[in-house]
Structures are given as C-alpha cells and as structure tokens.
Amino acid sequence: MPSETQTPQGAETGSGGLTLSLEPIGATASLRDQAYMKLRQVIDEADIYHSRSEIRLDERELTEALGVSRTPIREAMARLLQEGFLRAGSRRGVYILRKTKREIVEMIHMWAALESAAAQLAIQRATDEEIAQLRRMFDDFRDSTPAEHIDEYSAANIAFHSAVVRLSKSKVIFDTIENIFAHVRAIRKMTLPQSDRASRSIVDHMRIIEALESRDTELAERLVKHHSLDLAAFVEANCDFLD
The missing domain is CATH 1.10.10.10 (Winged helix-like DNA-binding domain superfamily/Winged helix DNA-binding domain)
Structure with missing residues (x-):
C-alpha cells in the first residue's frame, strides 16, 4: 500500500x-x-x-x-x-x-500461530467459492513476475494473508491478529523485493490455496506456518536496521 x-x-x-x-x-x-x-x-x-x-x-x-x-x-x-x-x-x-527486531520476530511467530489456526478453521467454515476468491487475488500476476509490479504484488500479498484470517470467521483470531498487523504488514512490504522473496512468496501462496481447496488441514496449517516463519528467519538474519 x-x-x-x-x-x-x-x-x-x-x-x-x-x-x-x-x-x-x-x-x-x-x-x-x-x-x-x-x-x-x-x-x-x-x-x-x-x-x-x-x-x-x-x-x-x-x-x-x-x-x-x-x-x-x-x-x-x-x-x-x-x-x-x-x-x-x-x-x-x-x-x-x-518495534525492535526482536519484537518483530516475536510478532511474526505469533502471526504464524494465529494464521495457521485460521487456516484450519477456514477449511471447516469457508465455502468453496470463498476459498476460490483467494486464487483470483493473483490473476494480475499470471503473465509476469511479482518483482515487475512489486507495489501491486505487495498489496495483494497483504490482502491474501488478511483474507485467510477472515475465512476462519473467528472474530477472536481476527481481532488479535489485527493488533500486530500494522507492523508485520510493513515488514512484509519491505522484505518482498529482497532475495527474490516475491517470486517465492507467490509459489507459497499457490500451495496454501491448493491445500485449502483440497481441505487438507494438516498441509494447510504447515504451509501457512512455514511461510511466516520463513519471514521471521529472514528478518532475524537481514533486518539489523530495526535496532
């Protein structure tokens, strides 16, 4: 944004x-x-x-x-x-x-736990059409790489994670994650252009969507958590400017 x-x-x-x-x-x-x-x-x-x-x-x-x-x-x-x-x-x-780097990393770990729980609930509660909407969020990037439209992809990336949480239809999870959203969103936006993270991000998103579509709870939880923990590891290793 x-x-x-x-x-x-x-x-x-x-x-x-x-x-x-x-x-x-x-x-x-x-x-x-x-x-x-x-x-x-x-x-x-x-x-x-x-x-x-x-x-x-x-x-x-x-x-x-x-x-x-x-x-x-x-x-x-x-x-x-x-x-x-x-x-x-x-x-x-x-x-x-x-936030400091340590605080950001801890917040991302919390995000990973909450979003993986949201993915589990989304499989139980979201309709096929609601899940299909996730795939349409990336239509604009089918014929180009995310790096070519990094600002637009950054917005789609953030919207995707917010949408997964919304599909859980859990007000408790949504309200809790909203309190850390501003900081995690800002860090996601900054790190996407680095180390080809944008291209790897869209691959992760497609795999998460496929797991949700197939109603594979264990896989969806694992993919969502790994995706966020990968961000935490990147911040830990590369974002000394936060301190």
Whole structure:
C-alpha cells in the first residue's frame, strides 16, 4: 500500500512526512470511536520502517483534518497508546510506535500461530467459492513476475494473508491478529523485493490455496506456518536496521 496519499486537507504529521488520508468525521458514531478508526487507518497505511525517522502525530493538524475538537483526538490517542500502537515522546509528542527486531520476530511467530489456526478453521467454515476468491487475488500476476509490479504484488500479498484470517470467521483470531498487523504488514512490504522473496512468496501462496481447496488441514496449517516463519528467519538474519 502507498505510504503517502493526497488529501484535500493536506495535513502532515511532521518529522515523518506522512500525508494523512483523512476526511472530516460525521456524526453517525461517537467522535471518539471515529477518530480512533481514522488514526488506526493512518497507522496501518504508514510506512513505519521505511527510514529511521519516527512518524509524529500532530494533535492540532489531526483536529483540523478531521474537523473535530481535541477531546476525541486525545481519547483516541490514549486508547492507541494503551494498545501499543503509539508511544509518548519527550515534550508531549506522540509517535507511531516502532518495534525492535526482536519484537518483530516475536510478532511474526505469533502471526504464524494465529494464521495457521485460521487456516484450519477456514477449511471447516469457508465455502468453496470463498476459498476460490483467494486464487483470483493473483490473476494480475499470471503473465509476469511479482518483482515487475512489486507495489501491486505487495498489496495483494497483504490482502491474501488478511483474507485467510477472515475465512476462519473467528472474530477472536481476527481481532488479535489485527493488533500486530500494522507492523508485520510493513515488514512484509519491505522484505518482498529482497532475495527474490516475491517470486517465492507467490509459489507459497499457490500451495496454501491448493491445500485449502483440497481441505487438507494438516498441509494447510504447515504451509501457512512455514511461510511466516520463513519471514521471521529472514528478518532475524537481514533486518539489523530495526535496532
């Protein structure tokens, strides 16, 4: 996904240079909840590990972009701080939290366990048509290599993993994995262009889809877990920039 998008408001977060894709909040739900969802969107779309510069969220610019008072923004930020998406810096600054390499590796291990459990449940609960939709996600890459369209493939890659979790139809798994999604997604995006990982990734995805289609629970669980653990091993060996 792109880390920068244009918006009529043109609000920026400061040191990270992230342009917020935000529109004024309406009145259909609580302002606090809507502000929370908008800020989660910003975090999910941010290229957190693109550089060592941290991305600062400016309270004043957020209130102007969202068209609300500072109270719901502060309440949303407090929740995100508690959930571990933000951190409070010096001089009352608030930043999108960056994880260390060790933390990222541990999160990927957790992701591997949760997604393999999701694959097991998907085999039990998803229809043939729902599983078939996974294959269609890669139609655009049938006649070319993923490396030729790395941004598009990166988006499809992330969507694939999210879709497998959704097919489990387990709210508990989905809610749990969402809390680590922003960081794992950012790392997946960064590592795909390296060491021909994109081409190997699509091969892994096709094998996972075949296992789901054949309702082979043991194979699907093993393939899903191995796919993520391979990412963890790559991060451990190659991503010293995280520290």
